[in-house]
Amino acid sequence: xxxxxxxxxxxxxxxxxxxxxxxxxxxxxxxxxxxxxxxxxxxxxxxxxxxxxxxxxxxxxxxxxxxxx
Numbered sequence: 001x002x003x004x005x006x007x008x009x010x011x012x013x014x015x016x017x018x019x020x021x022x023x024x025x026x027x028x029x030x031x032x033x034x035x036x037x038x039x040x041x042x043x044x045x046x047x048x049x050x051x052x053x054x055x056x057x058x059x060x061x062x063x064x065x066x067x068x069x
Contacts, residue, residue, distance in 0.1 A: 021059060035060060 010015075024030045038060060042050075053059035 024059065 050061055052058045
């Protein structure tokens with residue numbers, strides 16, 4: 001269902017994000033190559049403010065607090 005102006009509803013957007021995350025988590029190339037390579041390029045982000053702006057539910061930045069401990 002869309003809004004009156006044809007925009008996606010929050011529920012639809014959330015469902016698309018979940019589907020995207022599920023599909024990417026199942027892909028070995030994402031989990032074992034793409035995500036670690038991207039995180040490696042960022043370097044040490046401890047104490048920095050980071051905006052994970054892009055496609056998906058924030059899979060790259062979601063694990064950072066656990067890595068800082």
